[in-house]
Amino acid sequence: EVQLVESGGGLVKPGGSLRLSCAASGFTFSNAWMSWVRQAPGKGLEWVGRIKSKTDGGTTDYAAPVKGRFTISRDDSKNTLYLQMNSLKTEDTAVYYCTTDLPDSSGYYPSYWGQGTLVTVSS
Amino acid sequence: QSVLTQPPSASGTPGQRVTISCSGSSSNIGSNTVNWYQQLPGTAPKLLIYSNNQRPSGVPDRFSGSKSGTSASLAISGLQSEDEADYYCAAWDDSLNGHVVFGGGTKLTVL
Numbered sequence: 235e236v237q238l239v240e241s242g243g244g245l246v247k248p249g250g251s252l253r254l255s256c257a258a259s260g261f262t263f264s265n266a267w268m269s270w271v272r273q274a275p276g277k278g279l280e281w282v283g284r285i286k287s288k289t290d291g292g293t294t295d296y297a298a299p300v301k302g303r304f305t306i307s308r309d310d311s312k313n314t315l316y317l318q319m320n321s322l323k324t325e326d327t328a329v330y331y332c333t334t335d336l337p338d339s340s341g342y343y344p345s346y347w348g349q350g351t352l353v354t355v356s357s
Numbered sequence: 358q359s360v361l362t363q364p365p366s367a368s369g370t371p372g373q374r375v376t377i378s379c380s381g382s383s384s385n386i387g388s389n390t391v392n393w394y395q396q397l398p399g400t401a402p403k404l405l406i407y408s409n410n411q412r413p414s415g416v417p418d419r420f421s422g423s424k425s426g427t428s429a430s431l432a433i434s435g436l437q438s439e440d441e442a443d444y445y446c447a448a449w450d451d452s453l454n455g456h457v458v459f460g461g462g463t464k465l466t467v468l
Contacts, residue, residue, distance in 0.1 A: 278459060350401055
């Protein structure tokens with residue numbers, strides 16, 4: 235059974251930093267493309283970014299609102315995904331979900347989701 | 358403002374059939390497949406439909422998806438009270454270098 239467990243959320247001041255973790259199990263993590271998706275309170279889903287498997291290059295892609303501030307990384311030896319968030323803004327307040335992405339004919343899509351971790355950016 | 362456009366709300370009575378639309382453009386729905394997600398109140402989203410019309414194991418066949426041109430639809434037949442949830446469409450967007458774009462979500466109310 236695929237399990238994704240996020241941690242590391244909390245309250246942080248504007249301009250601060252936070253690192254989220256996502257512990258994965260139930261599948262071969264090293265072969266997986268992984269993404270982060272966030273949801274602001276009472277709002278819809280917003281894709282944050284992804285990291286490809288090392289065999290597919292291990293590269294990252296980011297949505298425009300977070301590019302240059304957020305960094306996605308992975309430790310395949312620990313089956314763990316990370317999201318380093320710097321220069322946080324109040325508009326980054328959201329529940330952050332870790333997802334494992336599965337391929338279809340067009341690309342890779344968030345398929346399995348964790349339970350999410352809440353990040354609140356406020357002074 | 359979401360890249361994909363969904364109606365903010367939909368409703369139906371038990372047993373009815375409801376459809377939720379998702380409109381995009383040639384760079385996303387027009388050239389890529391569509392996924393649908395169900396988010397029950399207070400829970401994480403769950404994959405409901407992938408590759409336009411495929412159901413993951415465990416998803417009832419009351420749920421079906423379709424795509425035509427730059428639009429997609431989710432249909433729910435035999436509506437049940439437990440179907441009350443938020444529904445989101447998503448697609449890969451070629452103009453954004455393969456970023457995933459979501460619709461704004463549709464809140465389905467079972468009357």
